[in-house]
Amino acid sequence: MSSPVVAVHGIWNRRRAAPEAAAVALASKWSLSLAAGYRAAGLTTAPPSVAGTYYAHLLNDGAQGAVPDLDRLTPDEQRWAWSWIEALGAPDEAAQGPVTYPLRQGLDWVARRHRRSAEIVGRLMSAFLREVYVYMTRPGVRERCRDIVMEAIVGSGARIVVAHSLGSVVTYEALCANPGHDVDLLVTVGSPLALPGVVFEGLVPEPRDGRGARPAGVARWVNIADPGDLVAVPARLGDRFPVDRHDEAHLGAVDFHTLDGYLSCGLTAAAIAPYA
Known part of the structure; x- marks a missing residue:
């Protein structure tokens, strides 16, 4: 068997x-x-x-239920999002973090670079970040x-x-x-x-x-x-x-x-x- x-x-x-x-x-x-x-x-x-x-x-706690929304990410989740965007190879001008640019600018770069829709990338990013955050904290x-x-x-x-x-x-x-x-x-x-x-x-x-x-x-x-x-x-x-x-x-x-x-x-x- x-x-x-x-x-x-x-x-x-x-x-x-x-x-x-x-x-x-x-x-x-x-x-x-x-x-x-x-x-x-x-x-x-x-x-x-x-x-x-x-x-x-x-x-x-919202991580896997409702439709995810980047605008509802916590400050810690936003910092993780920028770390992720940088790991994906974002150039300096796109990876300055939320102080200089809104998070969606980095997301748009990821979507263009990887030929995905910004909506799909945003849903993936917010769902992943929230679930990982709950698990790890x-x-x-x-x-x-x-x-x-x-x-x-x-x-x-x-x-x-x-x-x-x-x-x-x-x-x-x-x-x-x-x-x-x-x-x-x-x-x-x-x-x-x-x-x-x-x-x-x-x-x-x-x-x-x-x-x-x-x-x-x-x-x-x-x-x-x-x-x-x-x-x-x-x-x-x-x-x-x-x-x-x-x-x-x-x-x-x-x-x-x-x-x-x-x-x-x-x-x-x-x-x-x-x-x-």
């Missing part, structure tokens, strides 16, 4: 259902995406089952999110974990906090773990000498990022973390930051198949 895969969601996954039902619904959807990834990779074996996780309800929420991920991994018996977006941060910290639990394969997709000024410096455990630790129980770590993914910045985690392999995916304009897009990618399936 193949090992199941635990998939950990990122931003924009708030559901009206109870947490247990939401996890099951997400797992069902992700199973279809992983099957598509197996086909894309030319694999003839059946894909492993997918066990879902769900923690978005813990971030529900509320110790009780942070601990419970990590517990949910570990409960899914341990309860399912999975030896493979695919963690997306903010979920890669939650999973990384959960595995670091449980060094006695072994995982054969960790696949981070669309990960912001190395995002300076927003995520990297606030990780637990704290990075040392500009490098993040490797979760002790992880045997192999693969990172996959679309170069157009605005959350996976910088895309190559190997510059900051001891990953074993980095792959560059090309998901297209629609799925550039969705877990379904990454699971449907043949690169993700190819990484998973030898361990399933």
Whole structure:
């Protein structure tokens, strides 16, 4: 019997259902995406089952519910937004911060540079910043999110974990906090773990000498990022973390930051198949 895969969601996954039902619904959807990834990779074996996780309800203070609005970001969130814009490569004249220019000027630069609509970029930025802010500034929420991920991994018996977006941060910290639990394969997709000024410096455990630790129980770590993914910045985690392999995916304009897009990618399936 193949090992199941635990998939950990990122931003924009708030559901009206109870947490247990939401996890099951997400797992069902992700199973279809992983099957598509197996086909894309030319694999003839059946894909492993997918066990879902769900923690978005813990971030529900406006972070994942209502339509996000850049104008409602807190001062701390605005500072994080400018750090993000600078990490995306904004030139000096576009990255002077909210004192000199309104935040939307930096957002417009990002939208033009990456050929996305300003509305989509704004929604992505505000949703991500709010969810990350809640996670990283509320110790009780942070601990419970990590517990949910570990409960899914341990309860399912999975030896493979695919963690997306903010979920890669939650999973990384959960595995670091449980060094006695072994995982054969960790696949981070669309990960912001190395995002300076927003995520990297606030990780637990704290990075040392500009490098993040490797979760002790992880045997192999693969990172996959679309170069157009605005959350996976910088895309190559190997510059900051001891990953074993980095792959560059090309998901297209629609799925550039969705877990379904990454699971449907043949690169993700190819990484998973030898361990399933």
